[in-house]
Amino acid sequence: MAAIQAPDAADTKKKRALVVGAGIAGLAAARRLHRQGWEIVVVERAPARRSSGYLVNLHGPGYDAAERLGLVPALTPCDIGFFTSIMVHADGREKFRLPAAVAEAAVGTRALSIFRGDLESALYDAVAGYADIRFGTTVHAVTQNADAVEATLGDGSRIRADLLIGADGVHSRIRELVFGPEADYLVDLGHMVGAFPLETVPEHVPEGAGTTFIGPGRTAAVMNLGPQRSSTFFTYRCPDTRAELDQGSAAALTRSFRDLGGGVAEALHQLETDPAGAYFDSVGQVVMDRWSDGRIVLLGDAAWCVTVFAGYGAALALDGADRLGAALGDHGDGDDIPGALAAWEASLRPEVGKRQALARQGMSRFAPPTRAHVWAGEFMLRAIGLPGIRGLVQRSIRRANN
Numbered sequence: 001m002a003a004i005q006a007p008d009a010a011d012t013k014k015k016r017a018l019v020v021g022a023g024i025a026g027l028a029a030a031r032r033l034h035r036q037g038w039e040i041v042v043v044e045r046a047p048a049r050r051s052s053g054y055l056v057n058l059h060g061p062g063y064d065a066a067e068r069l070g071l072v073p074a075l076t077p078c079d080i081g082f083f084t085s086i087m088v089h090a091d092g093r094e095k096f097r098l099p100a101a102v103a104e105a106a107v108g109t110r111a112l113s114i115f116r117g118d119l120e121s122a123l124y125d126a127v128a129g130y131a132d133i134r135f136g137t138t139v140h141a142v143t144q145n146a147d148a149v150e151a152t153l154g155d156g157s158r159i160r161a162d163l164l165i166g167a168d169g170v171h172s173r174i175r176e177l178v179f180g181p182e183a184d185y186l187v188d189l190g191h192m193v194g195a196f197p198l199e200t201v202p203e204h205v206p207e208g209a210g211t212t213f214i215g216p217g218r219t220a221a222v223m224n225l226g227p228q229r230s231s232t233f234f235t236y237r238c239p240d241t242r243a244e245l246d247q248g249s250a251a252a253l254t255r256s257f258r259d260l261g262g263g264v265a266e267a268l269h270q271l272e273t274d275p276a277g278a279y280f281d282s283v284g285q286v287v288m289d290r291w292s293d294g295r296i297v298l299l300g301d302a303a304w305c306v307t308v309f310a311g312y313g314a315a316l317a318l319d320g321a322d323r324l325g326a327a328l329g330d331h332g333d334g335d336d337i338p339g340a341l342a343a344w345e346a347s348l349r350p351e352v353g354k355r356q357a358l359a360r361q362g363m364s365r366f367a368p369p370t371r372a373h374v375w376a377g378e379f380m381l382r383a384i385g386l387p388g389i390r391g392l393v394q395r396s397i398r399r400a401n402n
Contacts, residue, residue, distance in 0.1 A: 014039045015334035018151055018161040019131075020139055020174050022049070024116070025300025025317035026167030027123035030131050031069050032325030036333055040131040041159055043151075045168070047136045049124060054195035054233055054279065054308070055080070055223070056119060059111035061351070062315020065322040066112070071122050078118040080225050084209040087381065092204055092211070092262020096382055115197075115231070119314060142177050142296065149295040162334050164296045165324075167317075170286060172302035178293055186305075189283045189360070191237050191367060192244050193308050194253050196278035198222075198230040198270055202263040205230075211263050214374055218256060219366045222263030232267045235308070237367040241282035249280035283307050285356055292341040299324065304352045309366055310359035320348055 015038045019026045022044035030040045058066050058075075066072055082100035089095060127133070141152040142164065149164045166174025176182060202224050205211050210223035218236035225231075236256050238244050244252045250272050257264055271278060286305040291298045300317040307313070327344035328334060368374045 015163070016041065016161040017163045017165060018043070018149070018159050019165045019167060020044075020151075021166070021168035021172075021300075021302070022046070022120075022124070022133060022135070023167060023169060023300070023317075024119055024123060024314050025302075025321055026165065027120065027127055028065075028069060028318050028321035029165050029167060029299055029324060030127045031071075031123060032321050033328070034127065034130055036325055036329055038334070040127065041161070042127075042131050042133045043137040043139065043153065043159075044133070044135050045138045045173070049135075050117065050120065054116060054231065055113055056116050056314035057111065057113050057311060058119075058315050058318070060315065061319045062312070063110045063112060065315070065318040068322055069126075069318065071119075071126065071318075072112075074122040074125065075112050075114055075119065078114045078122070079112045080115075080229060081113060083223070083225065084206075086206070086209055086211045087378065088211045088213050088262060090213060090215065090260050092260070092264070094211075095378070098381060098384065102384055115229075116314065139173055139177065142174065144294050144296060146294075162295065163328075163337055165299050166296065166302050167299040168302055170281075170284065170301040170305045172298065174296070175286075175288075175298055175302050178296050179288065179298075185286050185288050186284045187287055188241055189285065189307065189309075189363065190239065190241065191235055191283040191309075191363065192241060192252065192256075192280070193283050194232075194234040194249055194278055194280045196232055196249075196267075196271060196274075197228075198232065198267060199274070200270065201227060201230050202266045204261075204266060205263040213260055213262075213264065214366075214368065214377065216369065216371050216374060217367045220257050220260055220264045222267050224263070232264075235283070235366050245280070245282060248275060249278040250275035252280070253278075283309070285359065287356070291345050292338070295337050297324070297341050297344075304356070306352065306355040307359045309362040310355045311362075312355050312358075316352065316355060319351075323348055 017033050017038050017040055019030050019042045022042050034040050082104045084100050085098040087095040138154040139151045143150050148160050150158055150160045152158050166172055202222050205222050205224035207224050212221040221233040223231050234253055254268050291303040299320055324344050327340040331340035
């Protein structure tokens with residue numbers, strides 16, 4: 001068995017954090033703790049960095065956390081801003097439009113709309129110079145005592161640390177090792193979601209706009225934001241998510257959306273040529289009574305996945321990482337880790353609970369149960385264009401984001 005790795009002699013006074021997962025939550029935690037003087041090791045099961053993904057919005061606490069982490073200067077050039085949303089019929093014909101100004105007025109200027117890959121790249125660039133980042137690496141076992149936590153990696157080597165952060169996503173290996181099987185915590189919401197970038201600009205979608213079709217049980221959106229910036233988003237209700245995953249993204253999405261025209265048909269054709277570039281997964285929320293055990297803590301989707309229906313996962317990952325660093329700092333910066341983790345969880349749980357509830361309520365907007373629900377949703381969207389109603393909606397959005 002390989003010897004336990006120890007810090008260099010010059011770093012013996014530094015606290016060490018082992019971060020499992022090089023996504024948004026993990027890299028944000030690495031960024032925050034390094035600023036507090038911690039030594040950082042990051043292990044990631046993927047063989048290399050991922051650069052694709054869907055659009056994420058950072059506003060309210062999410063934007064504030066990005067600012068405190070020093071990310072806004074790097075993210076601002078990636079901001080796509082606000083764009084016109086065009087609601088369409090199944091064949092791609094326009095129904096009505098929601099001007100970009102509506103969303104802008106509701107969210108305000110302290111907001112960023114960026115691709116998930118751009119956010120991960122900004123975080124990676126911010127930590128790569130000092131963190132020991134190891135790709136293609138998995139954790140096979142975890143043990144801990146009152147003084148340290150130790151992880152055994154797939155190659156048999158061991159890493160000893162003061163704190164282990166499991167930020168390895170909704171299908172977390174750390175959660176399984178420490179807290180138990182995924183089935184005990186992952187609540188399947190009976191929906192699938194798919195998203196992928198478009199290699200070529202969709203001809204049937206106006207530049208600087210996104211078209212959205214909403215029908216009973218499904219939504220399809222295609223965004224034309226120019227070369228290398230155009231993308232798609234699909235979600236649909238299904239009784240057997242495992243069977244959908246077994247089909248794969250191209251087959252499952254084509255079967256569920258092949259009757260649609262316009263930009264959707266173009267997007268599905270592109271997907272068939274490169275199915276590996278798609279994000280495709282079932283929609284589920286992670287619900288746990290506690291997020292930590294001794295010196296081990298879960299962060300981001302591994303702890304509380306709110307789903308894409310909440311539209312707040314990336315923001316919560318940044319905010320959660322930032323608050324984690326603050327809580328550790330308030331408790332001797334690692335001298336009382338259990339106390340810090342308890343305080344951190346108490347401060348964050350109300351926000352997570354609110355976002356998960358909003359996501360469950362929002363499922364009917366993305367996958368309306370009936371055609372009557374589709375019509376009701378369209379009525380509300382059209383009403384947003386009326387000055388009085390628009391103001392009410394904008395105020396409610398601001399309250400939800402604060």
